[in-house]
Structure formats: C-alpha cells, structure tokens
Amino acid sequence: MRKFISTFLTLIFTIAFNSLLIAHPEGHYKKSDLPSLHQWNLNCNNQQVIGNFMMQRNDLILIEGIEGKIWSIKLNELDKADKAYANAEIEKINRLNGFNNLQTESKNSNNYFIYLLIFGGLALIFYGLSYYAAQKNLNTNVRLTFSSLSVFAIILFFISCKKDTPNNGNGNGNNVVTTGIPKTSTSFIDSAFTPYKPKISTNWDTTYFYVSSTGIPNHNMMVGISSWQQQVPIPQNYTGTNHWSIPLQPVYATTPMSTKTNFMKGAVAIAVNGIPIFNALNNRGEDSYLIGELDQWGGHCGKGDDYHYHAAPLSLSTTSGLKPIAFALDGFAVYGTKEPDGTNMQTLDTCHGHIYNNGVYHYHGTTNYPYVVGAMKGKVVTDPTTPAPENQILPQAFAHPIRPATSPLRNAVITAFTAPSSSAYNLTYQLGNRFGHVNYNWTTNGVYHFEFIDTAGVTTTANY
Numbered sequence: 506m507r508k509f510i511s512t513f514l515t516l517i518f519t520i521a522f523n524s525l526l527i528a529h530p531e532g533h534y535k536k537s538d539l540p541s542l543h544q545w546n547l548n549c550n551n552q553q554v555i556g557n558f559m560m561q562r563n564d565l566i567l568i569e570g571i572e573g574k575i576w577s578i579k580l581n582e583l584d585k586a587d588k589a590y591a592n593a594e595i596e597k598i599n600r601l602n603g604f605n606n607l608q609t610e611s612k613n614s615n616n617y618f619i620y621l622l623i624f625g626g627l628a629l630i631f632y633g634l635s636y637y638a639a640q641k642n643l644n645t646n647v648r649l650t651f652s653s654l655s656v657f658a659i660i661l662f663f664i665s666c667k668k669d670t671p672n673n674g675n676g677n678g679n680n681v682v683t684t685g686i687p688k689t690s691t692s693f694i695d696s697a698f699t700p701y702k703p704k705i706s707t708n709w710d711t712t713y714f715y716v717s718s719t720g721i722p723n724h725n726m727m728v729g730i731s732s733w734q735q736q737v738p739i740p741q742n743y744t745g746t747n748h749w750s751i752p753l754q755p756v757y758a759t760t761p762m763s764t765k766t767n768f769m770k771g772a773v774a775i776a777v778n779g780i781p782i783f784n785a786l787n788n789r790g791e792d793s794y795l796i797g798e799l800d801q802w803g804g805h806c807g808k809g810d811d812y813h814y815h816a817a818p819l820s821l822s823t824t825s826g827l828k829p830i831a832f833a834l835d836g837f838a839v840y841g842t843k844e845p846d847g848t849n850m851q852t853l854d855t856c857h858g859h860i861y862n863n864g865v866y867h868y869h870g871t872t873n874y875p876y877v878v879g880a881m882k883g884k885v886v887t888d889p890t891t892p893a894p895e896n897q898i899l900p901q902a903f904a905h906p907i908r909p910a911t912s913p914l915r916n917a918v919i920t921a922f923t924a925p926s927s928s929a930y931n932l933t934y935q936l937g938n939r940f941g942h943v944n945y946n947w948t949t950n951g952v953y954h955f956e957f958i959d960t961a962g963v964t965t966t967a968n969y
Contacts, residue, residue: 538571546584554578557712558594559886560900561746566591567899575889575899595746686865688754689714689836697777697829697838705779709753713900714832716749718779720812720904724802724820727922727932731797735911736806737932737943739953743902749775750900752883755836757866761856761880762887771888771897772813773878774833774868778821780804781813781902782831782839785875788895792874800919803876809904817841817870817877830870834898835883839868856882907953908969917941936960 545554545568556570568576580588691709698707698716705718720741727738743749749772764773769788772781787793793815799805803816821830822841831839837858842850844861850869853859857879858868870877887896914936921933929946939960947953953969 542570543590545578545587547578547582548584558591560750561595569886575886577889686755686757691753694751694832697825697832700824701778712753713750714753716751716775716779717744718749719743720780722778722780722802722804722812725922726802726804726812727800727806727919729801730799730805730919731917732913733917733919733934734798734806734808734913736808736810737930737945738806738812739810739907739947741811741904743779747902749779749781749902751775751832751834752836755866755883758881758884761882762885763880764875764878767887767893767896768898770891770895772834772901773881773898774831774839776814776818776821776831777825777829778818780818782818782877783813783815785815785877787815790894794876807904808910809906810908811904815876817872819870819872829867831877833868833878833881833883834901835881835885837866837868837883839870839877841870856880858882907951908967
C-alpha cells in the first residue's frame, strides 16, 4: 500500500510540475536583460510575468522571458493597463508594416482547464474515499492516507489556476554562449531585400527586422516537380503581425539544434524575395529534393497551398549578386556559393556555414544536402505546442489555407505553369502520355475558383 501511494504521489507531482513550465534551453534574453523586460500583470491571483511581447496568435499573445521561457496568455487575462500595452504592441507592428491586423491559425495551448478538472476531480474522489473510510471505521492509516491525498489534490487544483505560473524569468538551464557578436545593421539586412521591393516590404524595431510578403516569388514555380501533392501556390498574407521576424542580435548556441532531428515544421529561414525556406527534409524525414518534390527553383507548395523552398534558392544570386540570398531565423545571413567578397566558398562546418573575414558567422546555400542550414548556429525559441522533430521556430509567419489538403498524384510530372493574369494561374501536368490541368483564379475579396481537368478530359469545378 505504501509503495503504491509513493508511486502515485510521484506521478501526480511530475504531471503537475511539468504542466506549469514551458521552458527551452534557447532564447533571446539572459538574466542580465531582466531590467529591460516588461512586467505583465495577470488578473488571476495577481500573478506577474517578466518578458517581452513576441507575437500574436488568435486571441493569445506569446511573451518571451529569459532563457527561452514562453508564456501563452489570453489578452483578457491581462489587467487593464497591460491589455492596453499588448494592443499597442500589436498596433505598432501593424503600423510599422502598413497593414491591417491579421490573425494566424494555431492550436490553443491553454489547456489548464483540463488540469482544473483533473485535480478537482481527484480532490473529490479522495475526499469521498476518506469519508467512506471514516464511516466504515477502517484503519486510521488508511483514512489519513486518503485525507492527505485529498489535501494534496486540492493544492494542485489551486496551483493549476495559475496556468503557466511565472518565475519572473529566473529559471535555470541556460544553454547558450553569449559572445560579443555585434548587432546586425538594419541597413545591411534591408539592402539584401531591396532588390525585391515593392513585392515585399520591410521594417524593424530594436529587436527584430520584419519582412512582409505575399508568399509569391519573382520567378516561375512548380515546373519540374515529379512527386506532386496536388497543391498549388496561392498568395499568402505574410503581413501585419503575421510577418517574418529576423533577430537583430544573434547569439551562438552551445549546442546547435540539428535540422536532421528538428524543425520539420515551419521555416528555418526567409529568402530575400519574401519566400520562406523550410528544412531540407519534409515532415516524413525525406530529402524533398532527392524524391522529386521540388521544382526547378527548389520550392513547392505545402498543405496550405503555400509556396516555400526546401533547397537553397541559388537562382536569387542572379539578382542579389554577392549580397545574402536569405536570413536564417536565428539572425545569421545566408550567402550563395560565393563568399561576400566574391572569392570561392570556404569549407563549411556541420551547421553549413562558417566565420569568414569579418568575424561574423554566416551560412551558405549549396546544391548538396543540407542545402541551407544543417543546424541552427544561433539560439532559437521553439513552439511549445510542437515537439521535435516537428517543432518549429518562433516567432514566424503562418500560412492560411483556403481549401482542404489534397493527396499525391503518383507519377505525375508538372510540365508548365503560367499566369494568364495577375490573379490567375494555369498548371499543366503529364501522367503517362496524357495531360491534365488545374486552372484557378481569385477575386479581390479572396474567393477562389478552381477548374480541374483530369487526363481523361473530365472537368470538375470548386469554389473556396
């Protein structure tokens, strides 16, 4: 009996403790940054959180404290002053980019009501058992045991009300090396994106450089894909608070997070034409390029009909010259096959980069795996709702699907992709010796009309 109770208590304590903390070994702030971080006041039990606004996701805001700790808080859980402060931060970002507020789709990670039900239920169960034991005049030790468990469950019930109980950013486990990397010049980053304006727009504050785009590149798409998921590119609202964010102050990680075992969801970098760059591996752990999923430019469309790269967009060097072709989401630049001074690329490390003559680390794009990033040289914060290997870096932008995801069409090869107008695309694919087509267009208010012509000549239509 005692062994059972001990094991049970240990299990309950472990569950409770793990439910209260969302912490990561990486992050943008360290203990010395505490005086400069904002103090947030919550309505629940007058709790406080110390950290800076990171991003908005539906009715939530994400707050980052030191050492990679993230709190996901509903706006209406903040006191009046901090709710106004959060709205001001959201409005400031929208104003910087010149766009209206757009909300991203995400899974709500606030599941603390589940813990309230669990611990409240346990409290009632143990109280009932204690009462039953007293009525039946059972052994005193048994009654005390049930009474103690009841009290313990009640304590956990009240603790769970605090949700992600803040520790004011004074957690342990910092796994980063803070070296003297100079803050990246915003004029340097902006110069890399300038050739692709006005299709993209940029702005910045003291922490991030922001990139807004439609998710449509300045080159053709889809041609050459031989393993097709039947997804097609549509414009994305990577704008407002749903923009791309590049940290201005990169910091080296003690243990870089490998892209072989991480980041199989979301982007690892943003190309200078406003197109996200994903892991070289798809979410099944396969090399997207080697299995024929990518077009001639290293990209394809995901389940949200969002166009993105999995291989290095080396064709951008034609326009970008010796400037970076992308920036990783840890803040370090990505160059093409030449060094910034035009010399041949030097030997790369396991992260797929190196420190060159200016003393600052950068990555390189190549034609061989891992193509862009082998491991994140800089520290990053990961989304607590997406465990490895399908974890993703925060903050980043999210696609907005307009139709259900489709299934692969085996042995189909995309042979042509044209734009008959600024709001229409025609895709042609070949299956055996026959051709099929997907023709689609959209209105200014976001209504999409699809016409599917299969290889037998049968036409179906759909509106989204």
